[in-house]
Amino acid sequence: MAFELELISPIAVAKDVALAVQDYTLLSAQSLANFFRRPLYTGDMLQQADLIGVGSLPIVVLTGLSVGALLALNAASTLQRFGGVTLIGELVSLGMVTELGPLITGLMVAGRNASGMASELGSMVVTEQIDAMRALGTDPTKKLITPRIAATAFMLFFLTIIADLLGLIGGYGVAHLLFGVDTNQYWTTVWQTLVFRDVFTGLIKPVLFGFIISTIGCYYGMSTRGGTQGVGRSTTQAVVASSVLILVVDFFVTKLIFAIFGYR
Amino acid sequence: MSAPTLPSENAIASVVSPSGYAIEFDNVSIAFDEHVVLDGISFRLQQGETKALFGVAGSGKSTLLKLAMGLLRPDSGRIYVLGEEVTCMSEQQLFELRRRVGIVFQESALFDSLKVYENVGFRLTEEGLPAEEIERRVREVLRFVELERTYDMFPSELSGGMRRRVAIARAIITEPEVLLYDSPTGGLDPVTSNTIVELIMKQRDVYKTSALLVTHRLQDAFTMATHEFDKATNQMVALPKGQLCEVPMSFLILRDAKVIFDGDAHELATSRDEYIREYIS
Numbered sequence: 001m002a003f004e005l006e007l008i009s010p011i012a013v014a015k016d017v018a019l020a021v022q023d024y025t026l027l028s029a030q031s032l033a034n035f036f037r038r039p040l041y042t043g044d045m046l047q048q049a050d051l052i053g054v055g056s057l058p059i060v061v062l063t064g065l066s067v068g069a070l071l072a073l074n075a076a077s078t079l080q081r082f083g084g085v086t087l088i089g090e091l092v093s094l095g096m097v098t099e100l101g102p103l104i105t106g107l108m109v110a111g112r113n114a115s116g117m118a119s120e121l122g123s124m125v126v127t128e129q130i131d132a133m134r135a136l137g138t139d140p141t142k143k144l145i146t147p148r149i150a151a152t153a154f155m156l157f158f159l160t161i162i163a164d165l166l167g168l169i170g171g172y173g174v175a176h177l178l179f180g181v182d183t184n185q186y187w188t189t190v191w192q193t194l195v196f197r198d199v200f201t202g203l204i205k206p207v208l209f210g211f212i213i214s215t216i217g218c219y220y221g222m223s224t225r226g227g228t229q230g231v232g233r234s235t236t237q238a239v240v241a242s243s244v245l246i247l248v249v250d251f252f253v254t255k256l257i258f259a260i261f262g263y264r
Numbered sequence: 265m266s267a268p269t270l271p272s273e274n275a276i277a278s279v280v281s282p283s284g285y286a287i288e289f290d291n292v293s294i295a296f297d298e299h300v301v302l303d304g305i306s307f308r309l310q311q312g313e314t315k316a317l318f319g320v321a322g323s324g325k326s327t328l329l330k331l332a333m334g335l336l337r338p339d340s341g342r343i344y345v346l347g348e349e350v351t352c353m354s355e356q357q358l359f360e361l362r363r364r365v366g367i368v369f370q371e372s373a374l375f376d377s378l379k380v381y382e383n384v385g386f387r388l389t390e391e392g393l394p395a396e397e398i399e400r401r402v403r404e405v406l407r408f409v410e411l412e413r414t415y416d417m418f419p420s421e422l423s424g425g426m427r428r429r430v431a432i433a434r435a436i437i438t439e440p441e442v443l444l445y446d447s448p449t450g451g452l453d454p455v456t457s458n459t460i461v462e463l464i465m466k467q468r469d470v471y472k473t474s475a476l477l478v479t480h481r482l483q484d485a486f487t488m489a490t491h492e493f494d495k496a497t498n499q500m501v502a503l504p505k506g507q508l509c510e511v512p513m514s515f516l517i518l519r520d521a522k523v524i525f526d527g528d529a530h531e532l533a534t535s536r537d538e539y540i541r542e543y544i545s
Contacts, residue, residue, distance in 0.1 A: 129374075
């Protein structure tokens with residue numbers, strides 16, 4: 001049996017990418033515009049908030065603690081050489097609040113929920129449930145996508161705060177128990193290091209990441225083709241795309257905030 | 265087999281659209297990836313009439329229903345549903361029109377995360393009706409399809425035939441003026457098929473609902489052309505020999521993306537077209 005290698009035209013690929021970006025943009029814009037249209041489906045928003053927020057809590061607690069502890073451990077080994085082990089709190093608080101807290105929480109929730117949204121909506125597409133919803137006079141973007149965007153952005157904000165706090169606690173555990181840093185000294189350093197810009201950076205990111213996770217998950221779900229295999233493909237693509245986009249957006253947001261507020 | 269009645273059946277009446285037709289296709293064409301599925305399709309569905317759509321698998325029957333519902337947009341041509349041109353309506357406008365049209369999908373397309381009563385009452389919930397009113401109407405329509413016992417069950421707990429009947433209940437709960445059935449008896453046993461045919465016939469004869477019926481089973485369509493629903497006995501009865509084909513029932517056959525037949529049962533039975541004769545034999 002001979003295998004034929006099918007050549008794909010770069011122009012066709014570029015067209016497909018442009019079309020996907022266009023569809024994603026339209027879907028996102030429409031879903032945002034739905035916030036100003038009735039009905040608002042607050043019940044669905046609360047249900048999604050429970051699924052996304054409360055459901056993700058265990059994984060966020062675990063990763064927050066671990067990342068904070070690891071950050072302190074790695075920072076301490078370097079700081080010890082310069083006799084600056086008391087500065088662990090500064091490094092942990094800055095690292096967790098501005099960067100690692102939002103990023104790790106975003107990536108964790110992306111892995112858990114972007115895939116969930118893509119597979120749930122994808123299954124609904126291939127079993128004609130989305131068509132049925134449209135046929136019953138209900139806008140699926142309003143009923144299914146807008147509540148997911150609201151719930152993800154809202155809950156990721158609070159999940160990040162929890163992850164930050166637990167990261168600081170994890171860092172404190174390592175600093176105090178392994179390196180003998182005084183409790184009062186650690187928490188004073190943590191508190192005094194942070195300025196408005198750091199907190200602002202750390203809290204604006206989860207809202208953006210939440211938007212990315214939900215819109216990417218829903219976009220891949222709604223554009224699913226090809227039965228159960230297609231659902232699997234959409235799920236994988238949603239996780240990969242949302243994770244990559246989170247990393248890219250994180251870089252540019254950080255850069256933008258530095259440009260606005262100046263370097264420390 | 266008899267079917268129970270809907271208490272509000274006297275209140276249901278078909279509404280005449282400005283164009284006079286329930287559905288009108290005017291030179292409609294659609295292609296997917298260069299593959300032409302429908303090419304220059306034109307036909308009209310009269311008010312109160314049921315039109316059975318035939319064609320081999322992949323001939324575009326389901327696509328035709330989705331076009332009528334505005335779920336797909338044609339590449340060219342015009343489609344009118346209840347006098348409104350769906351081909352130039354926005355999605356928001358279509359949501360309004362779709363409230364007057366019911367559809368039963370090929371695989372039922374019930375929301376698998378919702379219970380039967382939530383599925384059937386979905387449209388009423390969306391319209392913001394009180395919970396008691398929704399429950400009353402859901403029970404009423406489930407009784408109509410003889411499935412009241414499934415009220416609190418999930419679709420996954422139902423058999424294929426039951427799911428199809430729940431889908432019919434969901435489609436008719438708002439008493440639509442037009443119903444679109446996509447292979448409602450496909451893959452079902454003869455007894456269940458007969459129950460569903462009777463339900464469709466009742467919609468046609470008692471409620472005067474206009475309908476497009478996609479089916480692979482010629483016998484179902486011929487049963488509908490040779491029987492009528494008797495309100496008195498609450499079951500379908502065969503028409504006397506002289507009155508055959510007097511019910512509002514017609515047939516449309518698709519072949520190679522085109523309409524090759526559009527007429528009543530008598531015209532179909534006496535057609536000289538070789539393909540049609542082979543198809544109905």
